[in-house]
Amino acid sequence: MKQVLQNCTICPRKCGIDRTKSAGYCGASDKIEVSKVMLHHWEEPCISGTGKNRGSGAVFFTHCPLGCVYCQNRDISRRSCAGTVYTVCGLAEVFLGLQRDGAFNxxxxxxxxxTPQIIEAVRIAKSEGLTLPVVWNTGGYELPETVELLRGTVDVFLTDFKYASPETAKLYSAAEDYPATAAQSLAKMYELTGACEFDDAGMMTRGIIVRHLILPGHRADSAAVLRKIAETVPVENIRLSLMAQYTPEFLPEDPVEKYKKIRRRITSFEYSAVLDESERLGFEGYSQERTSATKKYTPDF
Ligand code: SF4
Incomplete structure (x- = not known):
């Protein structure tokens, strides 16, 4: 594990940095930093459940390789953020604690x-009694070879597919390669999980949910994202989660012009157009009403 972190190429940024000495593009050093541990009630129903007292056992890791300008988790994702440091064994104990608290996953x-530290922590937790499904909740900017490492560790991929246009990906996430990379990693995820499986209570135990956050002024890109997903994996075997919760409140004030197009919420027309395209393509899944475009659904970090 140490060797991997001494020349980090875990994500598509491929910094090659020695994380035992300094942090990479994402802001992460070789220390595992966690910003929040909670029972999360606001994920998709097959992940969080619908009961009052249970939820998804969420572990919010600090930092992120993507760094989207509109990130609603910017308080924990930016390079400058700091989380609570855990050892691998300590992280395994967090997982077991969430299981004791009644989490679904x-x-x-x-x-x-x-990635390398989590694989080890899950292995330890399983050896000490962890039986819950493990959900990889990612921005979708993954290398297929890193996804391959998750074989046998992860049961459910809850992955974003944010952009189809390299220009849009570059503008908002400084990741021109996002569309091609996200498609390749999605194909790999499907190779690992196959079709969705659910338990008797309707909770997902295996499979893929692809999330797409609809951005204002970008409905054509959203439609292209849906078509790309449909070209990559069988739509009947995954679930799609269309998210209408975009809010410009997290955008930096400067530069005003550069992000002008997304300094508003999405319209009903935009939402309906993307929803129509998802239905035309035969997706099943979840759609979020535009009334969810509020900070209410952002955990307090
Ligand atoms: S951004 Fe972070 S995870 Fe990605 S290669 Fe660089 S140091 Fe590694």
Missing amino acids: INLVSPTQY
Whole structure:
């Protein structure tokens, strides 16, 4: 593990940095940093459940390789953020604690930069009695070879597919290669999980949910994203989660012009157009009403 972190190429940024000495593009060093552990009630119903007292066992990791300008988790994702440091064994104990608290699953939020440590922590937790499905909750900016490492560790991929246009990906996430990379990693995820499986209570135990956040002024790109997903994996075997919760409140004030197009919420027309395209393509899944475009659904970090 140390060797991997001494020349880090875990994500598509491929910094090659020695994380035992300094942090990479994502802001992560060789220390595992966690910003919040909670029972999360606001994920998709097959992940969080619908009961009052249970939820998804969310572990919000600090930092992120993507760094989208509109990130609603910017308080924990930016390079300058600091989380609570855990050892690998300590992280395994967090997973077991969530299981004792009644979580439906272990929901690893923004985990990519800690992939080797998480694989080891899950292995230890399983040896000590962890039986819950493990959910990899990612921005979708993953290398297929890193996804391959998750074989036998992760049961459910809850992955974003944000952009189809390299220009849009470059503008908002400084990741021109996002569309091609996200498609390749999605194909690999499907190779690992196959079709979705659910338990008797309707909770997902295996499979893929692809999330897409609809951005204002970008409905054509959203439609292209849906078509790309449909070209990559069988739509009937995954679930799509269309998210209408975009809010410009997290955008930096400067530069005003550069992000002008997304300094508003999406319209009903935009939402309906993307929803229509998802239905035309035969997706099943979840759609979020535009009334969810509020900070209410952002955990307090
Ligand atoms: S995980 Fe972080 S340090 Fe490693 S390649 Fe990606 S951005 Fe760089």
